[in-house]
Amino acid sequence: MFPPSWCFSLKWVYNILDKKAEADRIVYENPDPENGFILIPDFKWNQKQLDDLYLIAICHRRGVKSLRDLTADHLTLLKNILQEGQEAILNRYGVLGSQLRVYFHYQPSYYHLHIHFTGLSYDAPGSGVERAHLLSDVIENLQSDAQYYQKRTLTFALRADDPLMQKFKDAGRF
Template sequence: MADSVATSSSVDLQAFEFERVLDENPLTVLGTLPSTTQRLPAILRIEKTALASSITPADLSSTKLIENNDIYSWHFGWLKQREDVPDLKINVVFPATEVHIRKYSKQDIILVHETPQLYARIVKPYIDSFPASRTQWVSDILSGASEASKILFSSPAFALLPDMKWDLTTVPALYLVALARDPALRSLRDLRAPHVPLLEAIRAEAHRVVWERWGLERGGVRLYVHYQPSYYRFHVHVVHASQAGLMGMTVGQAHLLDDIISMLSLAPSILEDMTFTYGLGNQHGLYAPLVAAQAEVPFVATAAQDGH
């Protein structure tokens, strides 16, 4: 009989037993948490929450001078505990599989070129190999079985809600996600010209929601799509335009929704036909086959390399 596993709502973080650090940025640690009859692997992703705008020196419990020079000085500070301002946000994956452990481990990155041929031979079979259970949590959101109270907009085509990365409070750190309902849409590669109305609707509703709820004008948010994505159900990220340095905004991985719409309007099958270049971590399931296949990708030397 399979071991009964505690639900996420009943996870006791005080019972977490540390094993090792998977990554330092953000701090991600592997350990175990108790289930009904045994301890199972658990991943904790620990991040500092954004400082509330209401924080003042009165909220400091103590300070320590680091250095001073003329009119400048540097200090360490410790905040008093405030129930309305948590210090940390902790994301938990429990029970964690070996796939999760690899995903959240620090990785060496290499740039790969994915031609349409390599997509058809290597990437699409990899995507198709994932069981529906891997994205059951997306289906639960779309069906209303999970996070129903967080839905900001819902239609027969997609739903818009806060991403788990956001603390739901700090507007400059705003992070939403639009989830497409069509399960046949797995990634950027599946988009064609007939999907433009869907993409335009996501863009329009995202701008409407952030204006009505948080007063962000058009241009106040950045909408983009990942390739490769972290999960294979098509979704669009919506983040505050002032955010910079997010891990998912790396060149090659993030593709602006506006650009995608423009490309599909000009060439209906361009995302099917083009070669994508992106970084791939050495723990990713596509790393070994795509790296091995790079010799098949034509390399065009520059004029300088040709000696011209």
């Protein structure tokens, strides 16, 4: 069985971007529709201590689903997220950019481009090498090859009970 349809609905993401939900939780916003984003605390973080700091940058640009969609055309967006996200976290929480892990998940949990900001001391779910791709590495890869993520084989781990694993088995790919 494939995941329920609510897993693929992006209505909740668009509600955040349109400020119909969670507007009071926005830490920072660059409102540019192409190269802007909203920075918001992840629901996993209770915001009471910095040991498990966890924020998400959600891009305003729609139609960019994951790391796989990125090209050199997205470099301004990615650089904005890295620089402005780190500055916003420093201003709000006093945490230096050098103390942050800034990364994408591949495969993502939802298909609208978003970037995770976590404290280095926090072992966040999915921050391991089998799933996380550092934003600084992504920027560098796209600077050296504009189509890097269209060409690159991206490996990722799946649990045995993950519905995507079954899809791969059904397709004879595993």
